[in-house]
Every structure is written in structure tokens, then in C-alpha cells.
Amino acid sequence: MIIRHSYQTSRKIDISILLSINAICLHISKSILQLINANINTIKYDFQLRVEPYDLVICQSLAYMFFSVVSALYWSCVLHAGYRFIRILYPKRLWLRRLSTYIYVFIPAQLVIAFAGMSPILFVFHSIHIVPDEIYCSISMERLPSLIYLFVVLFCLPCCFIAMFYVYLVHKVRSLTSVRVLTRRHRRDYIVIHRIILILCVLSITSLPAVINLVFFNPNGRLEPVIYRIQWMASSVNSFIFIITLPLVNSQLYRLLTKRSNFKQRDMRLTSVRVTGFSDNRDGSMYGTLRTRIYCK
Secondary structure, three states: OHHHHHHHOOOOOOHHHHHHHHHHHHHHHHHHHHHHHHHHHHHHHHOOOOOOOOOHHHHHHHHHHHHHHHHHHHHHHHHHHHHHHHHHHOOOOHHHHOHHHHHHHHHHHHHHHHHHHHHHHHHOOOOEEEOOOOOOEEEOOOOHHHHHHHHHHHHHHHHHHHHHHHHHHHHHHHHOOOOHHHHHHHHHHHHHHHHHHHHHHHHHHOOHHHHHHHHHHOOOOOOOOHHHHHHHHHHHHHHHHHHHHHHHHOHHHHHHHHHHHHHHHHHHHHHHHHHHHHHHHHHHHHHHHHHHHHHHO
8 A cells, every 4th residue: 555655646666665565565464464373372372371262264264374475475586586587588668667567467466376376275185274282273284295285386486487587697697798788787687686596595494494393203193283383483584584685685775774874874963063063152152252351351
């Protein structure tokens, strides 16, 4: 709504800033869903507090929405890489680089793809259940087909798209060395996609403990509920890493943050100068009055 209102009031918004706002909103939504679905109930259960009776349909719906938003986060990385890819491949097709195209087409399509991709987990595999010895719902770790589907749709497909963009940009940057202006832009976009791939690799590393426990415990039928706790902790760490590294992906966002910090420092300096100047002027006027009195005498 904020983005649409800014667009309707003809405020200038860069597309990269728009994509960063999109990712931040998705992270906020994911954190809220995780807090409602798992964190609050887990804290109440651990401290033996009163837990309100819950509906199974609502519990499954919250888990489905959570994993759909996580999928949308990965597709937001694809959208950011695709924006850089479009600037190189289709520089003359301006409708692919308009703000309205991203607001009304690409970002809604990202959400539709994410929610549609996660729907078989709920309606086909029926693998979203209440976790044993817990009071929240999640995808069952004991069903291998649903886990394979989740891994492919949630992680592999977005990474494959980003890898294709990256390989093409590498080829494009190497083939356009004669045009310096275009090559600089291509290399800048290439660096951004390279950073996106590195961030996705770091995010996948944080999920390795849950994967290792799943590989060792699941074949023996000794799956522990602590694996789900590790999963939620890895999700929180992923959000923190993504928010911290977001200015590295978006140079415009980094410049915006640094400008605001510089503006705050400049305002503080101006305030201190005004206060100091006021005191100096007051002392100077008193000193001038004293000199006038001595001279008259």
C-alpha cells in the first residue's frame, strides 16, 4: 500500500529500492507468522503456561502461509536478479523496466507462484501436521516425498533461475569489453547477482544442522522434536543475515542509509554550532559592552 500510494502521488522510487522494500515486507510477514504459529505457543508450553485450544485448520493454514512466504522470499531474490538481467538483455524494452510493471505484474506474480508452489504440500501430500510433543504445525520430516518436493520448489528452482542469470551475465560481460559504458553497468549487475548467490549459500549453510539431524535420525525412526526447534532457529538466523546483507545487494539502499546517517550527523553538528554560536555571541556582546564602558571612561 505504501509503494502504491507513493507511485500514485508521482514520487520517484527506484526499482531496486522497491524490490528491497518487497523483501523487507516479506521478512516482516514471515516473522509475524512464525511468532504466531510457533514461538508464542512454544514459550507457553515450555514454561507450562496456559495454552488456548487451537483449531487444526487454523494451525495448518498458518504453517502453509509461513512456508509460502519463505518461498516468496527466495523468489524475491530471483526477481531482483531478473531486474538486473533485464537491464542487460532487453535495454530497449522500457515496459520491462517500469515501476508499474513490477508493482502490478511481477511482485503479484511472485506471490502467486510461491503460494501455488506450496499448495501441494497441504492439499496433495497432506504433510502439514501437528509436531509430536509440540503444540504447533509444521511440515512432517518423516515423509520423504514431501521433503524432496519442498527442497526442489522452495530452494532449487529459485537458485537455478539465479544461476542461469549469472552464467548469461558472465558471458555478456566478457563479450562486450569494447563498449566501456555498457560494460561497467553489466559488471555492476553481475556483481549484484554474484552477491545474491553468496547470500543464498550462506542462508543454506544455516540450515545444515537440521539437514544433518534429519539424515542421521530419520532413517532409524528416531526423529527428535528438537529438529523442529533447530529449524525455527535457523529461520530466525536467516532473516537476520538477509536483513544485514540487503544493503550489499542494493547499492541504492546503501546510499540511502548512508545519506540519512550523514544528514543526522550534519543536523547534530549544526545544532551544536548554533548553540555554541549563541553562547559566543552572548559572550561577545557582553565583552563589547564592557569595552565600550571602559572606553567612555
